[in-house]
Amino acid sequence: MEGHAFYIILLFASLFMAILSGMPALFAIAGAPLLVAGIGILAGSFEPSFLHAFPQRVLGMMGNQLFIALPLFVFMGLLLEKSGLARGMLFAANRLSGNSSRALVLSVLAVSTLIAATTGIVGATIIMLGAISYPALIRAGISQKLASGLVVSAGTLGQIIPPSIVLIILSDQISTAYQEAQRAKGVFAIEPVTVSDIFAGAAAPGLLLVFLYAGYLVFKLRGDTAKAVPAKEMQIEDREQKSLSLLLSPLFLILAVLGSIIFGIATPSEAAAIGAGGTLLLASMLQERQNRGSSLLSSAGVVAMLALGMTQALPADLKFPLSLAVSGIFGLGLLAATYDLLKSRNLGPVLVETVYLTGMIFGIVLAASLLSLVFRGFGGDILFNELAVNLPGEKWGALLVVMLLVFMLGFILEFIEIIFIVVPIAGPVLLGLDINPVWLAVLFALNLQTSFLTPPFGVALFYFRSVAPPDIETATIYRAVVPFVILQLIALFIVAMFPQIALYLPQLLFR
Amino acid sequence: MHSNWPGIAGQLSLSTPGMYVLDVCERIGDAMIDRFTRFADQLNKATLVLCILLFATMAGSTIATVVMRHVFNSGFLWLQDLGMFAFGLLAILSLPCALNVDRHVRVDIFRVRQSGTMQKRTDWFGTAFFLIPVFLLLLVYSLPEFTISLAIGESSPQIGGLPFYFIVKAGIPVCAVLMLVQGVALVLRRRGKIGDQLDVG
Numbered sequence: 128m129e130g131h132a133f134y135i136i137l138l139f140a141s142l143f144m145a146i147l148s149g150m151p152a153l154f155a156i157a158g159a160p161l162l163v164a165g166i167g168i169l170a171g172s173f174e175p176s177f178l179h180a181f182p183q184r185v186l187g188m189m190g191n192q193l194f195i196a197l198p199l200f201v202f203m204g205l206l207l208e209k210s211g212l213a214r215g216m217l218f219a220a221n222r223l224s225g226n227s228s229r230a231l232v233l234s235v236l237a238v239s240t241l242i243a244a245t246t247g248i249v250g251a252t253i254i255m256l257g258a259i260s261y262p263a264l265i266r267a268g269i270s271q272k273l274a275s276g277l278v279v280s281a282g283t284l285g286q287i288i289p290p291s292i293v294l295i296i297l298s299d300q301i302s303t304a305y306q307e308a309q310r311a312k313g314v315f316a317i318e319p320v321t322v323s324d325i326f327a328g329a330a331a332p333g334l335l336l337v338f339l340y341a342g343y344l345v346f347k348l349r350g351d352t353a354k355a356v357p358a359k360e361m362q363i364e365d366r367e368q369k370s371l372s373l374l375l376s377p378l379f380l381i382l383a384v385l386g387s388i389i390f391g392i393a394t395p396s397e398a399a400a401i402g403a404g405g406t407l408l409l410a411s412m413l414q415e416r417q418n419r420g421s422s423l424l425s426s427a428g429v430v431a432m433l434a435l436g437m438t439q440a441l442p443a444d445l446k447f448p449l450s451l452a453v454s455g456i457f458g459l460g461l462l463a464a465t466y467d468l469l470k471s472r473n474l475g476p477v478l479v480e481t482v483y484l485t486g487m488i489f490g491i492v493l494a495a496s497l498l499s500l501v502f503r504g505f506g507g508d509i510l511f512n513e514l515a516v517n518l519p520g521e522k523w524g525a526l527l528v529v530m531l532l533v534f535m536l537g538f539i540l541e542f543i544e545i546i547f548i549v550v551p552i553a554g555p556v557l558l559g560l561d562i563n564p565v566w567l568a569v570l571f572a573l574n575l576q577t578s579f580l581t582p583p584f585g586v587a588l589f590y591f592r593s594v595a596p597p598d599i600e601t602a603t604i605y606r607a608v609v610p611f612v613i614l615q616l617i618a619l620f621i622v623a624m625f626p627q628i629a630l631y632l633p634q635l636l637f638r
Numbered sequence: 639m640h641s642n643w644p645g646i647a648g649q650l651s652l653s654t655p656g657m658y659v660l661d662v663c664e665r666i667g668d669a670m671i672d673r674f675t676r677f678a679d680q681l682n683k684a685t686l687v688l689c690i691l692l693f694a695t696m697a698g699s700t701i702a703t704v705v706m707r708h709v710f711n712s713g714f715l716w717l718q719d720l721g722m723f724a725f726g727l728l729a730i731l732s733l734p735c736a737l738n739v740d741r742h743v744r745v746d747i748f749r750v751r752q753s754g755t756m757q758k759r760t761d762w763f764g765t766a767f768f769l770i771p772v773f774l775l776l777l778v779y780s781l782p783e784f785t786i787s788l789a790i791g792e793s794s795p796q797i798g799g800l801p802f803y804f805i806v807k808a809g810i811p812v813c814a815v816l817m818l819v820q821g822v823a824l825v826l827r828r829r830g831k832i833g834d835q836l837d838v839g
Contacts, residue, residue, distance in 0.1 A: 149749025149757065150764030151742035153733075158768025161775065182780035182810055189726030189806060190795075195700065198693060198728060393704045400700035438709050450709045457705070482689040482728075486736030487743055489729045497772065541743055583747050 131172050134505040138163045142498070142548075152544055157494035160501035167505065177504035184496035188489065192396055193299050193322055198485040199399035200292055203380075203406045204248030204285070205477045205484075208255060210410030210468075213242050215373040217259040228267040232277060232344045235260045239281035240337050243288040245380040246402065249579060250590045253282035257594035271599050273347055276607035279587040280340060280615075283579040286542065287572050288333035289326035290384055290395065290402070292488075296546050297568050297575075298325040304554025305564040312559065320564045322395045323388055327633040328565040329572055335628065336573070336618045343614055376409050383432065389636060392436065404461055405432060411464035414471060421467035428460015488543065495547030502552065515556040522560040529553045530574055530619070537578025541586055545578060546571070566622075569629040573619040580608040580615075671826050678823030682738040685816060689732050696724040719799035723806050730809040734816035740824060761825050769821040777814035784808050 138160055145155035167173025188194065207213045220238040224230035235256070242252055256278045264274035286293040302320040309317045384402040387393040393401060411425040431453045438450045468474035502508070518524040529549065536545050550571070558564055579587040582605045591604060622628050699721035706713045736742050749757060786792075787804035794800045 145764075145768065146745050147748055148760050148764070149744055149746050149752065150760055150768065151737075151740075151744050153742045154764045154768035154772070157772040158764070161771055162767065165771075178775065179779060181776060182783055185730065185776070185780070185810055186726075186807065189729050189809065190722065192722070194729065195696065195721065195725045198725075198732075199697060199700075202693070202697075387704075392708050397700055397704045400697050401704060403697050404701050435705060435709060447710075454705050454709060461701075478690045478693065479686065481693060482686060482732045483736045483739060483741045485689075485693075485728065486732035486734070487741055490733050490736060490742050493730075493733065494772075539745060539747065541745075544743070584745060 131167070131505045132510060134163060134167055134172065135502070135507045135510060137166075138501065138505065138507070146544070147539070151490075152541075153490035153494045155494075156491065156544065156547070157497045160498045164501045164504060173501075173504050177500050180500055181497055184500065185493055188492050188496065191299065192394070193295060194489075194492075195396040196290070196295050196322075196399035197292055197488055198481055199396070199403045200246045200290060200295075201248060201484045201488075202477065202481040203399070203403045204246040204251055205480050206403075206406045206410055206474075207242070207245060207380075208248070208251040209473055209477050210406075210414065212373065212376055212406075212409060212413060213252070213255055214259060215413070216242065216377065217255060219373050221260065221263040228264075228269055229345060229348050231264060231267045232269065232273075232348065233341060235264065235277060236281050236337065236341055236344065239284055240288065240334075241377040241381070243284040243286075243291075243333075244385070245377050245406075246285065246290055246384070248292075249283050249285055249587060252285055253279060253587055253590040254594050256282050257591050261595065269348070272603055272607045273344070275591060275595065275599060275604050276611050277340075277344065279580060279585075279591050279604070279608060280611035282590070283576060283587050284333065284337065286579070287329055287336060287576055289329050290388075290399065291329075291572075293542050293546075293572055293575055294325050294329055294568070295322055295395070296488075296543060297550070297571055298322040300546055300550040301325070301554060301558075301564050301568045301571075304550055305558050307555040308558035311555065320568075321637075324565050324633045324637060325568045326385075326388065326395065327636050328569045328629040330632055331628050332569050332573060332618060332622045335621065336576070336615065339614045339618055340611065343610060373413070376413070379409065379429065379433075380405050382436075387436070390436075401432075405429070407464045407468065408432065408460055410473065411467040414467065414473070421463040424463035425460050425467065427456050428464060431457040431460060491543050491547060495544075495551070498548070499551045507552065508555065511552055512556050512559075515553075515560070522557070522562055525553075525557055525560060526562065526570075526623075529557060530570065533571065533574045534577055534581075534616075537575065537585075538581045539584050540578065541584070542575045542578050545575060563626060563630060565633055566626045566629050569622060570619060573615060573622060576615045577612050580612050582608070671829070675823045675827045678738065678819050681816065681819060682735060685731055685738075686735050689728055689735055692724045692728040692731070696721050696728060699724070715796060715798040716800050719794050719796060723794075723800060723803075726806045727809045730813040731816070733813055734820045737817060737820040737824060758825070758828055761828065765821045765825050770818060773814040773817045773821075777811050777818075780807070780810040780814065784811055 141159040141163055142155060145159045146152055148155070161178075164173050164178065168175050216238050217235070220234040221231065224234040239252065239256065261274055261278050264277065265271065269277075285291060298320065299322075305320050306317055309315075380402055383405040384398045387398045387401055388395055392398075408425045408428045412422055412429060414422070434453045435450075435457060438446065438453065441449055465474065515525045518528060520527070532553075533545055533549055536549070540548075554567075557567060579585050582588055585608070588604055588608070592601065595604070699717050703713055703718050703721065706717070749760070752760070784804060784807045787807045791801070792803045792807070794803050
């Protein structure tokens with residue numbers, strides 16, 4: 128089969144026009160390819176049987192074990208925000224940093240990193256940072272520009288620091304692309320790329336980004352002397368007590384999710400379920416207006432959950448009865464926490480919102496499956512392969528072009544559309560040029576960080592705008608992100624130059 | 639256009655019989671549209687409750703699977719399958735829920751500058767030429783797969799898993815129908831509100 132360049136161009140032109148028209152992206156990404164396929168069928172250049180695979184693709188999405196993690200992580204992030212857990216952490220950070228502006232920016236960054244490592248939903252995190260940390264930053268005498276830049280960029284860390292929704296979707300697409308590339312080379316014993324590999328691969332680059340931000344912030348505030356913040360203002364925040372449990376709770380969740388993946392207790396999808404359970408227990412335990420009985424049960428549940436992780440160390444004769452008891456307490460704790468949170472009307476809205484966000488994500492996944500079918504039906508994969516092979520600089524040339532494309536698309540599209548449009552098309556080509564899949568995934572993830580911040584369609588900017596005080600101009604916010612986007616590109620460049628930053632940890636843990 | 643009619647027709651309805659007839663037709667049409675959108679909302683409530691139950695089932699059975707395996711070194715394939723079945727249905731049935739409240743991502747760089755009329759035209763266009771063909775195609779192609787699956791009583795692709803795999807397969811045509819209903823309801827609900835601001839979701 129040969130490629131139909133005309134139809135491929137028509138496909139992408141109509142796709143982008145439809146997306147930019149403002150109709151739901153789901154309609155555009157599925158509908159535009161279908162219309163072009165219709166024209167192709169009438170003209171005899173498209174084989175209709177390609178479309179027959181559409182329900183099969185959808186069924187594949189519904190049976191994808193990896194995707195179970197998505198609704199669970201969404202739920203976890205939303206509940207962390209709704210329950211006031213993450214809010215409390217931010218207040219604690221404001222309080223602990225006392226009156227130094229440098230200490231404040233660094234503690235805001237540190238807490239954002241912790242929230243990111245528990246799961247970190249971009250929208251929820253930025254709204255919280257904007258409402259809680261931004262006023263504190265301004266009070267500490269930090270400029271509007273630096274403060275808003277910090278809030279939006281720290282709020283997006285959740286998508287590069289594992290566990291993250293971006294990384295899960297990326298790993299699914301990258302591993303499919305990798306298998307395709309290997310099969311094309313005639314390699315059939317393929318070592319799979321797992322989401323664990325990609326989580327591990329993104330950890331060090333994510334921290335690198337945090338350090339770059341920290342270095343920049345300290346540099347910008349180098350001349351600032353300590354400023355006394357009036358004691359009265361500090362006290363407003365003092366209502367949020369329980370600092371210790373608040374600071375320990377993210378560590379508990381990080382241990383529960385990342386720990387169970389690293390120690391081989393659970394797959395990433397199962398770890399997401401454990402994290403969701405842990406968040407449920409914590410949220411009920413730390414709830415303001417609480418029922419003593421259920422609070423006790425959920426606290427016992429937290430202890431039981433920690434104990435469950437260690438049951439392997441028990442002596443053989445005690446193991447079964449003790450484990451049974453501990454699992455029972457854990458189960459009871461979960462039920463009590465669910466009841467408690469449902470009664471306080473905190474859980475209902477989180478569940479409804481989880482369903483909406485799940486629908487939003489899978490809407491794009493479903494639409495993208497039709498796009499990729501039509502793209503292949505017109506032989507687009509063959510065309511792109513020829514194009515990439517003819518690029519100068521072999522793998523570096525192709526990589527540079529794709530990275531530039533992703534960066535440019537980041538100005539108008541969201542990460543999820545970019546992943547589903549670019550990776551299935553460019554992935555197999557790049558991975559066929561002997562590029563390591565984990566490294567490539569991390570480069571994509573770092574590059575996609577910019578898409579949250581680049582105007583006009585940077586999601587982080589929208590969320591921040593919705594909570595930012597009206598006196599800050601949108602133009603100021605746009606200018607504020609420039610240094611942080613540059614730092615993200617520097618991180619991308621460093622990881623591109625030194626692949627070991629991404630590859631060391633996965634090799635250490637899983638090889 | 640639509641919303642201007644009741645006013646004009648209302649004033650003239652007693653004087654000109656033609657306008658009177660138009661007015662009555664208009665009211666009957668309005669009532670039917672109202673009924674349809676209310677029906678869509680009811681349907682959505684049911685879907686939403688189902689999705690929440692599916693989510694709870696998925697989370698619960700996944701946690702139980704981990705505890706069983708890690709602590710007791712055993713497990714049930716049906717339990718794992720229950721989680722997968724619940725996820726599969728949640729993944730597909732959450733789509734119409736998000737559509738009912740217009741929560742699917744839109745790229746609104748240009749949309750924010752469009753007038754209300756223009757936005758509504760875009761929505762009509764999107765529903766008529768993009769949403770409807772896609773989900774009709776999905777319905778037409780997935781229905782036979784479901785009926786075959788039902789006829790042979792297809793069980794889980796996993797050996798030792800749950801029976802009733804056709805329930806998962808039923809999710810696809812059901813989703814397609816719900817998407818058609820919710821998509822049409824979404825544009826109909828906005829029909830009268832000219833100059834309506836963009837819902838930021």
